[in-house]
Amino acid sequence: MKLFDLSGRKPLEAAAPVPFEEWKETRQGTAISLAPDVEVEELRSHLGSLTLIVLEFPVFRDGRAFTQARSLREYEGYEGEIRASGHLLPDQAIHFRRCGFDSVVLPEGANVKDWEDQLGRYQFYYQNTAVSPA
Amino acid sequence: MTQPASRSVGHYQYEERDRTFLQERINEFEGQVRRRLSGELSEEEFKPLRLMNGVYLQLHAYMLRVAIPYGVLDSRQLHRLADIAAKYDRNYGHFTTRQNIQFNWIALKDVPTILRELAEVDMHAIQTSGNCIRNVTSDEFAGAAKDELMDPRIHAEIVRQWSTLHPEFTFLPRKFKIAISGSPEDRVAARFHDIGLLARPGENGPLFRLFVGGGLGRTPVVGQELFDSVKEEDLIATLEAVLRVYNAFGRRDNLYKARIKILVQTIGLEAFRKAVEEELARMDRSAYRLTPEHVAQIRARFALPDLKAPADAADVLEQHKKADPVFARWVASNTHPHQDEGHICAVISLKTPGAIPGDVTAEQMHGLADLSERHSFGEVRVTHLQNLVFGHVRKDQLHELWQGLKALGLAAPNVGLISDIVSCPGLDYCNLANARSLPLAQKLGARFGDADLQAEIGALSIHMSGCINACGHHHVGNIGLLGVDKRGAETYQILLGGDAGENAAIGGILGPSFAEDEAVDAVARIVEFYLGQRQKGETFAAMLKRCGLKAFKEVAYETV
Numbered sequence: 001m002k003l004f005d006l007s008g009r010k011p012l013e014a015a016a017p018v019p020f021e022e023w024k025e026t027r028q029g030t031a032i033s034l035a036p037d038v039e040v041e042e043l044r045s046h047l048g049s050l051t052l053i054v055l056e057f058p059v060f061r062d063g064r065a066f067t068q069a070r071s072l073r074e075y076e077g078y079e080g081e082i083r084a085s086g087h088l089l090p091d092q093a094i095h096f097r098r099c100g101f102d103s104v105v106l107p108e109g110a111n112v113k114d115w116e117d118q119l120g121r122y123q124f125y126y127q128n129t130a131v132s133p134a
Numbered sequence: 135m136t137q138p139a140s141r142s143v144g145h146y147q148y149e150e151r152d153r154t155f156l157q158e159r160i161n162e163f164e165g166q167v168r169r170r171l172s173g174e175l176s177e178e179e180f181k182p183l184r185l186m187n188g189v190y191l192q193l194h195a196y197m198l199r200v201a202i203p204y205g206v207l208d209s210r211q212l213h214r215l216a217d218i219a220a221k222y223d224r225n226y227g228h229f230t231t232r233q234n235i236q237f238n239w240i241a242l243k244d245v246p247t248i249l250r251e252l253a254e255v256d257m258h259a260i261q262t263s264g265n266c267i268r269n270v271t272s273d274e275f276a277g278a279a280k281d282e283l284m285d286p287r288i289h290a291e292i293v294r295q296w297s298t299l300h301p302e303f304t305f306l307p308r309k310f311k312i313a314i315s316g317s318p319e320d321r322v323a324a325r326f327h328d329i330g331l332l333a334r335p336g337e338n339g340p341l342f343r344l345f346v347g348g349g350l351g352r353t354p355v356v357g358q359e360l361f362d363s364v365k366e367e368d369l370i371a372t373l374e375a376v377l378r379v380y381n382a383f384g385r386r387d388n389l390y391k392a393r394i395k396i397l398v399q400t401i402g403l404e405a406f407r408k409a410v411e412e413e414l415a416r417m418d419r420s421a422y423r424l425t426p427e428h429v430a431q432i433r434a435r436f437a438l439p440d441l442k443a444p445a446d447a448a449d450v451l452e453q454h455k456k457a458d459p460v461f462a463r464w465v466a467s468n469t470h471p472h473q474d475e476g477h478i479c480a481v482i483s484l485k486t487p488g489a490i491p492g493d494v495t496a497e498q499m500h501g502l503a504d505l506s507e508r509h510s511f512g513e514v515r516v517t518h519l520q521n522l523v524f525g526h527v528r529k530d531q532l533h534e535l536w537q538g539l540k541a542l543g544l545a546a547p548n549v550g551l552i553s554d555i556v557s558c559p560g561l562d563y564c565n566l567a568n569a570r571s572l573p574l575a576q577k578l579g580a581r582f583g584d585a586d587l588q589a590e591i592g593a594l595s596i597h598m599s600g601c602i603n604a605c606g607h608h609h610v611g612n613i614g615l616l617g618v619d620k621r622g623a624e625t626y627q628i629l630l631g632g633d634a635g636e637n638a639a640i641g642g643i644l645g646p647s648f649a650e651d652e653a654v655d656a657v658a659r660i661v662e663f664y665l666g667q668r669q670k671g672e673t674f675a676a677m678l679k680r681c682g683l684k685a686f687k688e689v690a691y692e693t694v
Contacts (some may be wrong), residue, residue, distance in 0.1 A: 039382070061182055061265070063305025067381045070302055075416045089175075091166065091183055098301035111174065117165070122158050124151055126295040127370075128421050129302070 002106040003083075004115050006096055011103040012081055017054045033085070036064035040071045047078050055101070057086035066099045070129065073100035090114035094122065098129050141437035143511040144277065144525065145206040146291040148256040149435070156253040159260060159299075163187045164246045186266055186304070188259025189245055193565045198240045199262040200252060202516050204272035204290040204314075205233035209503040209512040214255045216499035222248055227499070229484060229492040231556060231607055232311070233271045233516040234262055238563050260298060265306045267297035267377075273315040273322055274517040278479050278525040280471040283334045286316035288433045289342075289369065292424065295432075296370055303377045307384035308392035310377070311349075313518075314342075322518065323634040325357040326350055326610065328394045329376060339426070340366045346376060346406070347398030350604040354640045355395040358403045360410065366429065368414075371422035375413035379406065439511045439526045443476025450530035451478070461536055463585060464547040469532070470523075478529050480510075482522040482539060483546040483554060487583030490572050491557040492520035501542040509535045519556050521549060551588040552596060552661065553579045556607055560600030560617065561624070567600035569617025569624035574598060577654050582661070591661060594674050597632070610634035612674045613657060614641045626653040630660070630686055631678050639675075644687050656690040663689040 003011045015031035020043070023032045031052035034040070043050070053072065055065035065084065072078040084096050085105040093115050096104060106112070141147040163183075170180040190197040200215070207215075215235060219227045222244050223237040230236055240248070252258060262269055270290045277285040293312060297303070303310070313322040314331040324330025330345040342364040348357025364372050380394045383401075398406045444450075455462035470479040482502070485491050494502075502522065506514045509531055510524035517523060527535055539545040548554050555578060558564065560571030575598050582588055597611030601618075608614035614629035626648050629641030648656055663686065668677050678686065 060179065061305050062386055063303070064382055064386075066302045066305065067378050071378075074418060074421075089179060089183075091162070092305075095301035095304055114165075114169070114174075118162075121162055122299075123154060125301075126155075126298045127300055 002110070004104045004106050004110075004112065005102070006093065006104065006119070007102040009081060009102045011083065012052050015052045017052060030080075034068065036062060036068065038068075040068050040076060043072075043078075044076060047072075047076055047080075050078075051080045052083060053078070053080065054083045054085050054105075057084060057088055060087045060089045060092065066095060069096075069100045090118050093118040094125075098125065100129075141435060142208040142513070143437045143439045144287070144513040144515070145203065145208065145436065146294075146432065147435040147437070153253070153256065156256075156258055159187075159258065160246060160249045160253060163249065167242070167246065182264055182305075185264035186261055187245075187249070188262040189240075189242070190263060191565075192238065192563050193561075194563070195238065196240045196242050196245070197563070198237045198245060198248060198259060199230070200235050200237070200257060200259050201262045201269040202233050202235060202257075203294045204270055204276070204287050205274055205516040205518070206276075206287065207514045207516065209506045209514065211255045211257055212499050212503040212506070212514055214251065214257070216496040216503070218248055218251060219499065220496040226493050226495045228490075228559065229494065229516050229520050229522070231518050231520060231558075231605065232269060233518055234269055235516070236559075238559065263309075265308050265310075266304050267300065267306075267310045267312065270294050270297070271311070271313045271322055271327075271518060273317055274481075274515045274521075274523045275321065275470055275479050275525065276316060276515075278470075278472050278477075279317055279319075280473050281319055282317045282473070284316040284340060286314045286331075286333050288429060288436065289331075289333060289340070289366075290314050291432055291436075292369070292429065293373070296373070303381060306377075306381055307386045308389070308394075310380070310394065312373075318636075320635045320638075323607075323610065323638075324348075325638040326354075326607075326634060327357065329373065330357055336363070336365075338365075342366075342369060344372065344376075347395040347403075348638075349393055349395045350607055350609050351393070352390055352602045352604070353393075353395065354604070354609040355399065356638045356640065357395075358398065360403070360407055367423050367425065368419070370424045371414060371417055371419055372410070374422055375410045375417065378413050379409045383409075439513075441474045441477055441526060443474070443528045444530060445476075447476040447529040451532055454533040458533070460547075461533055463589065464536055464545060465532065467547050467551055467589075468549045472526065474526075476529055477526050478532060480524045480527045480532065480535060481517070481549040482524065482544050483549050484521050484544070485548060485554045485579060486543060486546045487548070487553045487579040488576050489579070491555050491575050491579075498542050498544060501538070502544070505535060505538045505542075508538075519554065521554070547585055548588055550593050550595070552582045552591050552594045553588055555579055555596045555598060556611065557598040558600050558605035560598075560606075564600060564605075566603055567617060568602075568619040569600050569626065571598045571600040571606060571615075571617055574615065574617075574626060574650055574653060577650070578657060581654055581658060591665065592673075594661070594664075596657070607634065608632075609640045610638075611641065613660065615653065615657075616647075618647050620647055623649070625649055628653065628656060628660075628690060630683060631675060633675060637675075642683050644683065644690055655693075659689050659692060660686055 345357035599606035632641030
């Protein structure tokens with residue numbers, strides 16, 4: 001697994017995320033993965049014990065995790081790492097970062113330069129996000 | 135604050151950072167085309183990316199849809215569109231029901247070059263397609279109409295900027311369309327948009343009535359009022375909240391059930407409103423507050439027309455009308471009252487009987503751009519009924535403008551009349567269509583082309599779509615026509631009683647579909663029936679209500 005750093009926070013490479021449903025039972029470890037149909041409020045009472053939340057993209061067109069990430073940051077005040085995993089495109093790099101993601105699991109055969117280029121592409125953005133003001 | 139050197143009347147004047155942004159966007163798209171050609175991107179992955187840059191793959195070729203934010207162009211932009219039509223297409227462009235322009239015969243390899251040529255005049259094709267927030271539409275008489283409460287274009291520009299490459303809402307379940315009007319006469323079909331906004335001035339600044347979940351397509355739904363009075367400072371926060379609820383809960387398993395209207399229908403308006411209010415309650419409102427300073431900054435980049443007219447301008451117009459009855463007839467159908475006594479709004483029909491609705495040649499575009507410089511401060515508006523508007527014409531110069539339009543073949547006196555037909559491109563271009571729509575629209579236009587007959591019939595709208603995706607908005611025409619495939623044959627259903635405005639209504643289906651020529655005859659019989667049976671001053675909608683759909687049905691199927 002190769003990680004790409006979006007936010008400058010060092011990704012927690014060693015963490016082994018457990019699906020949230022499983023983690024709720026055992027509370028083993030501080031890293032979870034979350035399906036896109038889970039509302040992040042469900043995590044509220046657990047956020048203090050988490051250091052990594054992996055949000056899943058079953059397909060790159062499924063944008064629900066953007067709202068999940070932004071809700072974690074803006075509504076829940078979660079300060080640990082948020083990571084994107086699944087079918088991802090480098091064309092989405094700035095959207096990930098601006099919604100509060102810190103890292104992505106690079107897809108097989110990804111061209112790291114495409115990801116780097118995308119992060120530096122725009123000099124400004126038209127809208128505020130709570131995570132990254134324009 | 136420094137004023138821009140030269141501002142356009144009617145639309146936001148770009149500053150340097152807007153131009154840089156467009157260049158960066160084109161560079162990005164060029165890279166995506168390169169990665170597609172190298173195989174790094176699959177067609178499945180490339181498709182949403184090209185769509186968000188306005189590039190469709192149609193039946194015979196690529197189509198490029200260029201954004202015209204809130205429908206306002208300046209003459210230099212229209213000249214450039216004409217050049218693109220001549221250089222890269224077959225010498226014409228097609229204005230759409232969403233106030234955009236489409237070029238139907240584009241080579242993919244030319245697209246980045248075309249985008250650069252558009253960017254030179256501050257134009258782009260961003261978010262004219264794809265499952266994102268689309269180009270914002272507005273009232274074609276904005277800032278000019280006598281009945282207007284406030285000019286909606288400042289806020290339309292604010293919404294355009296906010297929605298451009300929005301990081302959270304670029305991969306929505308489905309497309310998302312926003313329209314905004316500032317007139318009590320709903321000229322934007324606010325109740326048939328994902329979000330429709332009706333703006334009005336309040337004691338402490340503008341207020342917005344917000345409709346949600348309207349739309350046409352396969353499942354036509356009249357939008358419902360979510361909020362009566364959104365404050366200006368909460369406009370962006372409220373849009374964010376609605377989009378968040380939709381992005382999280384809109385269906386993604388079925389393309390045909392993915393629009394926000396289905397979500398609102400499924401959970402109900404009350405539950406939807408509660409979800410939006412919960413978002414608003416949790417939101418850091420200061421981060422999304424639309425400040426008066428920001429609104430003022432945007433407003434300052436719009437130039438206002440200098441409305442000076444001679445004191446006798448209105449009298450001169452009356453003299454011209456008296457001297458020339460053909461001109462008088464055009465004035466009666468193709469103008470709209472202006473806020474200023476000495477001015478008038480002129481509507482240029484792109485529905486010359488027998489021609490393709492919304493099509494304009496490169497020569498006509500150049501000619502219109504020249505006329506707009508002489509007669510409307512270089513400003514041209516596109517209407518959602520596929521016509522054009524010159525917003526601020528001096529009354530004493532209207533006759534001169536009309537002569538110029540006549541020379542371009544664009545003086546059809548039929549705006550709002552039966553041959554002012556709205557139509558999608560249909561099976562001649564579109565790979566979704568079941569039937570051609572343009573030939574039927576042309577035949578109907580020719581059938582009712584006689585100016586005296588049209589004037590006698592009066593206000594009556596025909597809307598034509600080539601399939602149930604309803605790009606021609608057939609549900610909201612007084613008479614709607616829908617192309618359906620009947621065992622491999624192109625046939626047409628007739629709907630009656632639609633209305634896109636204040637009294638929003640979806641037309642009722644009359645019965646089994648007709649072959650093309652039969653459909654023309656059936657419409658003719660319906661219109662004859664209306665002419666014969668209407669009471670004095672009775673509109674088509676009113677008579678339909680009085681007589682019932684059944685009476686019209688009997689007439690329509692009389693000899694079939």
